[in-house]
Amino acid sequence: MRYTVAELARALGVPALGNADLCITRVAEPAHAGPEDLAIAMKPEYAETLSKGQAKVALLWSGADWQALGLEAAICLDRPRFGMSTISAMVDPGQGYAAGIHPSAIIDPSAELADDVSVGPFTVIGARAKIGAGTVIASHVTIARDVTIGEVSLIHPGVRIYSDVHIGARAILHGNVVIGGDGFSFVTPEESGVERARSSLGDQGEIKSQAWARIHSLGGVEIGDDVEIGANSTVDRGTVRATRVGSGTKIDNLVQIGHNVVVGQDCLLCAQAAVAGSSKIGRNTVIAGQAGVADNLVIGENVVIGAASAVLSNVPSGRAMLGYPAVKMDTHIESYKGLRRLPRLLKEFAELKKSVTKIGSTD
Incomplete structure (x- = not known):
């Protein structure tokens, strides 16, 4: 698949920035992008590696200074990751399944x-x-x-x-x-151990062997x-x-x-x-x-x-x-924090117990 920057931008409903006639054949990560690749640099930290590749055009976040990044063109979106849905569909070559009905079917x-x-x-x-x-x-x-x-x-x-x-x-x-x-x-045929465990939440008693x-x-x-x-x-x-x-x-x-x-x-x-x-x-x-x-x-x-x-x-x-x-997620996180504090609290408790014992022995 081969698309111009203008065609990709039109499919996304945004203006093409820079040289809209540049052609794109695939997408790539910034550091590995070639001259006909669309570099996927959706966040500023991703764009830091653009200089390691050869990309001329990139998919960027809204407001990005694409010219300062050394690019000839750019497509900027409020939600670049959502834009990937459209772009990936356009450049996907598919699995190459043959048309028609195979004679062995x-x-x-x-x-x-x-x-x-x-x-x-x-x-x-x-x-x-x-x-x-x-x-x-x-x-x-x-x-x-x-x-x-x-x-x-x-x-x-x-x-x-x-x-x-x-x-x-x-x-x-x-x-x-x-x-x-x-x-x-x-x-x-009769109540199983599983059923009894669910009802009793404990001792199953005598369980009959059953198929x-x-x-x-x-x-x-x-x-x-x-x-x-x-x-x-x-x-x-x-x-x-x-x-x-x-x-x-x-x-x-x-x-x-x-x-x-x-x-x-x-x-x-x-x-x-x-x-x-x-x-x-x-x-x-x-x-x-x-x-x-x-x-x-x-x-x-x-x-x-x-x-x-x-x-x-x-x-x-x-x-x-x-x-x-x-x-609830916040409840679990608080419990987890408490669990992580438990060794320190046990250590403090042991020291406190030792101090109280020592005071008691002096009376």
Whole structure:
């Protein structure tokens, strides 16, 4: 891809500064930028390394003195990082998946593929599947019966989509994503040790040895529009009703969403996060890396759950949570400060105790 500075600035809705006819072929960090690269220097500290590279043009913050930085042109934005969304899309060369349907693909005769759908080598598409116009399906993908995928979606290699999964438009599923696998649902004929522990919060007493019986997953998965799911992530199907992921939600790599979970619109779930069965996540909620949400909880809207936190109870809307178990973020930080002070306090206590003992021995 090759763009002039003027074209990039026009796409961002801002004026091009300096020589707008300069051509850009890719983006680069300031110290490594060549003469046809757009240097990404979104903060003053990033711009300090511009002199180490050969950039003629840079993406800068509003009000930056681009001429003093030795540049011939610049694009300045109030939120340069947001501008990266547009620019990165323009210069992205893509993965190079071939158009058309590869002869090694196996497509059931009852499947419906709209115009301009691309299907890669060794992909299997099951009965009554419906694929929207302009969707690209890469190699070694399995799409089971009665699956629907909306238009202009991108399914990367190795994705597995089980039956009765419905995915909206403009979805992006990265490598080895699994959608619609069975939920982790098992039960014993009599009360199990797990059930007794939850009710007693302590001694389980005498536990009878029992085999686990499988509860089959009869529900499907419903995923909205503009959802992206990272590599090796999984969304389990519901037990009776469908597991749901709202439109605009972005899911990182290695994320687990359990059966019957409902994730609202425009949520972010970061790497190694997990949501246990039947929990509900409100819209615009962020679950940071390695955080976990226990089963059957309700998390409100606009909640932030910090990294490695364990949420064990319901969370009201608008709250920031951190820790194990997760509490209000400011409460956790104060507790952490107290924990760090504990060795000094213990030392002071020991000295005080020694002094009191000494005074007592003189009486």
